[in-house]
Amino acid sequence: MVSGSLLFQSLILGLLLGGLYALLAAGLTLYFGIMRVVMLAHSAFIILAAYIAWWFSTATGLDPMLSLLATVPAFFAIGYLMQRFLLSRLRPATMTMMSVLLTFAIALIIEGLLGMVFSGTQRRINLPYGASSIELLTARIPVVQVISFALAGVSLLALFAVLKYTRFGRALRATIQHPQAAQLVGIDTNRTAGFGFGLGLATAAVGGAALSLQATIYPSLHWHWIGPLMAIIVVGGLGSIPGAAIAALLLGVLRVMLELPLGPTWAQTIFYLALFATLMVRPQGFFGGRLAQRF
Amino acid sequence: MLSVSDRRQAGAGDGERPGRAGLASRVGLAGPAARGGRPARAGRDRRRDLLVIAVVVAVLSLWPFVAPNPYMLSAGVIVLNYAVFATGWNLMGGFTGYISLGHTAFFGLGAYGTALLVVNTGMPSFVALVVAAIGTLVVAIPVGFAALRVRGASFVIVTIALVLVLQLVFQSWHTVTGGSNGLVVPRPFPDLLRPEHHRAFYFIFLGLLALALVLWALVNHSRFGAGLKAVREDEDKAESLGIPTATLKLVAFTLSALVVALAGGLYGLWFGDLDPIFQFDVVLSAQIVLMALLGGTRFLFGPLLGAVVIGVALEYFVLNYGQTQLHLVATGLLLAIVVLFLPDGVLTGAQQLVGRFRPQATSIRELSAEQLRDEQTATAAGGPPVTATGGPPATSAAEPTARHAAPAAPTDEQEGPR
Numbered sequence: 001m002v003s004g005s006l007l008f009q010s011l012i013l014g015l016l017l018g019g020l021y022a023l024l025a026a027g028l029t030l031y032f033g034i035m036r037v038v039m040l041a042h043s044a045f046i047i048l049a050a051y052i053a054w055w056f057s058t059a060t061g062l063d064p065m066l067s068l069l070a071t072v073p074a075f076f077a078i079g080y081l082m083q084r085f086l087l088s089r090l091r092p093a094t095m096t097m098m099s100v101l102l103t104f105a106i107a108l109i110i111e112g113l114l115g116m117v118f119s120g121t122q123r124r125i126n127l128p129y130g131a132s133s134i135e136l137l138t139a140r141i142p143v144v145q146v147i148s149f150a151l152a153g154v155s156l157l158a159l160f161a162v163l164k165y166t167r168f169g170r171a172l173r174a175t176i177q178h179p180q181a182a183q184l185v186g187i188d189t190n191r192t193a194g195f196g197f198g199l200g201l202a203t204a205a206v207g208g209a210a211l212s213l214q215a216t217i218y219p220s221l222h223w224h225w226i227g228p229l230m231a232i233i234v235v236g237g238l239g240s241i242p243g244a245a246i247a248a249l250l251l252g253v254l255r256v257m258l259e260l261p262l263g264p265t266w267a268q269t270i271f272y273l274a275l276f277a278t279l280m281v282r283p284q285g286f287f288g289g290r291l292a293q294r295f
Numbered sequence: 296m297l298s299v300s301d302r303r304q305a306g307a308g309d310g311e312r313p314g315r316a317g318l319a320s321r322v323g324l325a326g327p328a329a330r331g332g333r334p335a336r337a338g339r340d341r342r343r344d345l346l347v348i349a350v351v352v353a354v355l356s357l358w359p360f361v362a363p364n365p366y367m368l369s370a371g372v373i374v375l376n377y378a379v380f381a382t383g384w385n386l387m388g389g390f391t392g393y394i395s396l397g398h399t400a401f402f403g404l405g406a407y408g409t410a411l412l413v414v415n416t417g418m419p420s421f422v423a424l425v426v427a428a429i430g431t432l433v434v435a436i437p438v439g440f441a442a443l444r445v446r447g448a449s450f451v452i453v454t455i456a457l458v459l460v461l462q463l464v465f466q467s468w469h470t471v472t473g474g475s476n477g478l479v480v481p482r483p484f485p486d487l488l489r490p491e492h493h494r495a496f497y498f499i500f501l502g503l504l505a506l507a508l509v510l511w512a513l514v515n516h517s518r519f520g521a522g523l524k525a526v527r528e529d530e531d532k533a534e535s536l537g538i539p540t541a542t543l544k545l546v547a548f549t550l551s552a553l554v555v556a557l558a559g560g561l562y563g564l565w566f567g568d569l570d571p572i573f574q575f576d577v578v579l580s581a582q583i584v585l586m587a588l589l590g591g592t593r594f595l596f597g598p599l600l601g602a603v604v605i606g607v608a609l610e611y612f613v614l615n616y617g618q619t620q621l622h623l624v625a626t627g628l629l630l631a632i633v634v635l636f637l638p639d640g641v642l643t644g645a646q647q648l649v650g651r652f653r654p655q656a657t658s659i660r661e662l663s664a665e666q667l668r669d670e671q672t673a674t675a676a677g678g679p680p681v682t683a684t685g686g687p688p689a690t691s692a693a694e695p696t697a698r699h700a701a702p703a704a705p706t707d708e709q710e711g712p713r
Binding site for chain 2: 032036038040086089090091094096097098100101102104105106107108109111112113114115116120219223226227230231233234238265266268269271272275276279280283
């Protein structure tokens with residue numbers, strides 16, 4: 001029988017993992033909200049950022065977190081350019097389907113290039129605090145998990161603040177809600193969408209750095225992330241950031257809890273079960289807003 | 296004379312401009328005589344397609360006799376396998392426009408089902424193949440039901456998830472599938488030497504390809520196929536016209552799963568060794584979609600053409616850069632280029648090129664007074680009496696059903712600026 005303290009520990013670990021999922025899924029819902037794009041390359045960019053953090057850390061001996069100073073602006077720029085020069089070229093009628101294929105192609109290119117540059121060898125960052133942990137009541141929480149959760153929390157709050165309180169955030173929300181109406185009131189929706197994309201990709205940079213702290217990375221790792229992230233945004237309701245956050249926390253906790261009786265591989269299937277169950281019961285997702293109803 | 300030839304041109308061009316082509320074909324349908332000739336035309340098109348399939352299959356069957364070595368023969372088997380897969384995929388993707396990245400799941404289920412049946416029950420190989428394919432079809436029904444409840448993005452997500460979850464399950468379930476150690480499939484022809492083995496399977500795959508092509512052609516010229524195409528062009532309108540879109544989509548999905556499962560089972564019997572990583576591979580799905588798109592999803596031979604081009608390229612990459620990840624980059628770049636610049640496929644471009652040199656394919660297609668007069672004489676001679684005196688509105692008004700009048704009148708203006 002599983003002890004109470006073990007359950008408590010799993011709950012904490014699940015929440016910490018869920019926080020990271022929430023950050024990454026928020027990026028996906030941003031893309032979907034803005035352009036109806038299912039960005040399959042999101043997790044490939046996460047792995048790319050993780051590789052950059054690893055490479056930076058091994059080359060300079062500094063903390064991998066410092067690589068964020070370079071990757072966040074760079075990823076923002078890449079996202080902007082991707083939206084303006086690739087995705088916006090697709091025909092509106094077939095936008096959703098073709099964007100899936102296009103971003104899939106980008107994911108393959110990133111995976112292939114990572115494999116060619118860094119080889120398929122598994123990499124891991126050696127951190128001075130890599131093995132240390134914090135005692136919280138009866139649970140032992142690895143420091144790296146706390147750091148990645150804090151990073152995710154700060155980024156999510158920043159994302160929320162930008163969307164809620166800045167002029168750009170209002171423009172972005174207007175673009176998401178109704179592009180034509182946004183254009184009527186003088187918003188340059190193309191530029192806004194580009195910046196929104198950049199913002200989404202910047203979250204991938206943060207997520208990648210957080211991932212590099214705690215995971216062994218290899219080029220094809222992004223496949224392990226695509227499924228869970230996609231499941232989260234479908235369960236949460238496509239296009240809804242709060243929905244994605246709730247679904248991320250819930251599924252993160254469930255996954256870690258299920259690891260106790262089932263082991264890590266079988267526990268992973270909870271995402272797919274949730275995905276199929278959602279489609280059977282409520283195709284528009286469980287926590288989604290109005291946008292989700294339409295898809 | 297705006298009749299069969301023009302209508303066929305309009306029909307064939309429905310790929311790139313659904314709206315206009317729809318109007319054009321309605322103009323074509325304006326004459327009662329022409330409408331009467333429609334089933335005959337479908338029958339003729341079907342016969343033509345079957346004839347072309349026979350010719351293509353006959354040409355492909357020459358490969359084992361000219362292949363310089365057994366390796367090239369085995370490459371031919373792989374390309375045929377891709378071709379069956381892509382043609383099967385196109386039963387869903389081409390007609391409905393639903394891009395599934397999950398058909399590898401059915402490929403893998405067919406392969407594993409066949410292998411497990413042969414290993415565990417001692418069933419004859421080809422009986423096992425059929426049983427496994429039918430089993431896959433049964434699995435595809437609930438999956439399709441779940442996946443087809445949503446459109447666009449969610450549909451693609453579900454199909455990817457299907458492959459990923461099956462990969463996970465087949466990898467973890469060591470006791471049954473052998474996990475990543477692989478599952479060895481007993482050969483159906485144990486006494487054949489390797490080259491003869493390839494040769495035998497080349498012809499079996501070719502037979503399956505012929506079946507898949509015939510199936511696609513039959514669906515293409517059927518009422519069922521018309522319903523599926525209506526889903527592709529505008530699902531909501533199709534639904535409001537009373538087309539049972541949900542059922543049609545599900546039937547197309549399961550049919551396509553059946554063909555793909557047969558390809559998978561046959562692949563398992565030929566290759567003899569299965570590994571979840573390769574059987575349930577989303578990259579393979581993407582390659583198949585790439586093949587279909589490259590050739591053109593609206594064409595009978597589009598996926599076959601794409602399979603030959605991409606299949607040969609992939610073999611070349613594996614042969615020369617097998618150890619590197621270059622094949623991923625190449626697949627990715629090709630996919631991006633096709634999606635950005637050639638979303639309708641090579642065959643559409645070729646068709647447009649040919650169409651440019653055809654006398655009847657003018658850039659502006661509208662009814663001239665002369666054509667109208669010709670048409671009226673034709674209808675007056677053959678069909679029911681026509682009271683028209685000339686001019687487009689009058690022709691429309693002469694139509695027994697008023698429904699055609701509305702779209703026919705604005706046609707000229709809409710077609711004008713083309």
